[in-house]
Amino acid sequence: MDSAALLDLLGNENRRRILRLLARKPCYVTEISEYLGVSPKAVIDHLRKLEEAGLVESRVDDQRRKYFSIARNLRLEVNVSPYGFGAKSAYPASRGLDMTRCRYLTIDVSNPDSAAELGELAAELERLERLASELSMAQRWVQGRLTEVMDGISDGVRGNPSLGAPSGTDARFYAEVLSALARGAERVETVARRADADPELVEEALVRLADHGVVERDGDRWLLVDS
Numbered sequence: 001m002d003s004a005a006l007l008d009l010l011g012n013e014n015r016r017r018i019l020r021l022l023a024r025k026p027c028y029v030t031e032i033s034e035y036l037g038v039s040p041k042a043v044i045d046h047l048r049k050l051e052e053a054g055l056v057e058s059r060v061d062d063q064r065r066k067y068f069s070i071a072r073n074l075r076l077e078v079n080v081s082p083y084g085f086g087a088k089s090a091y092p093a094s095r096g097l098d099m100t101r102c103r104y105l106t107i108d109v110s111n112p113d114s115a116a117e118l119g120e121l122a123a124e125l126e127r128l129e130r131l132a133s134e135l136s137m138a139q140r141w142v143q144g145r146l147t148e149v150m151d152g153i154s155d156g157v158r159g160n161p162s163l164g165a166p167s168g169t170d171a172r173f174y175a176e177v178l179s180a181l182a183r184g185a186e187r188v189e190t191v192a193r194r195a196d197a198d199p200e201l202v203e204e205a206l207v208r209l210a211d212h213g214v215v216e217r218d219g220d221r222w223l224l225v226d227s
Helices: 003-012 013-022 028-035 042-051 118-158 173-181 188-195 198-210
Strands: 056-058 066-070 075-081 084-090 217-220 221-225
Touching: 003 013, 003 075, 003 084, 013 042, 013 056, 013 066, 028 042, 028 066, 042 056, 066 221, 075 118, 118 173, 173 188, 173 198, 173 221, 188 198, 198 217
Parallel strands: none
Antiparallel strands: 056 066, 075 084, 217 221
C-alpha cells in the first residue's frame, strides 16, 4: 500500500489502538469492542479497512468465532525536516540478504542454528534488540547531520553573491537540487520532480553549480563532481 494511504489509515486513533492490542494477542470483535469502548459495528468497519490494507488477517476457530491478528511485519517511516517531507514503508528483507554489502555498517550477521537451545535464542533476541536501538540512534544522527549539511549548502549560497539563487527561489533551493542528485537523479526532469520545482529553474541552478565546479554535465545527465 502507498505510504501516504497508510498514514491516512493509521491517522485514526482507534485503528492504532486495535493494532497495539493485536500485537499482544489475536482477538475477536467483542474483545476489541470492549477494549476500545466503541460499538462492534465500528470495530468491524476499522477491521475491514485494516484487512483491505493487508495489515490484519482473520481466522475462524472451532466455535465459529472469528479472530483477528497482525498479518505482516511492516515498518513505516516519516521524515519531516526544513528541506522536505516524506514517508516510506518497508517490509522485512529476505533472511538471505547479504548485510555484509552495507558500506557504512558493521553488523554481526551470524545466526543461531535452527536447532538452537532456548537460551541461545533468548541471547539472540537481546542482541537484536540492542542492534535495533543502535540503528535507531544512528538514523537520528544521520537525519541531524543531513539537515546540518543542507544548512551548510544554503549558507554557502547566501555567502556567494556570484552563485545567487534563481529568481523565485531561495538559497535552500540549491540544497534540494544537490540532494536530488545525491539520491540518484541525473536528468533535469527527475531533479525537478524530486525538488518539486520548475524544470527551467532547476536547469538554471545546475548551470550555475557547474560554473562553480560543483556539478558537471554529461549529455542530458547532470552529475556531482567528485571532490
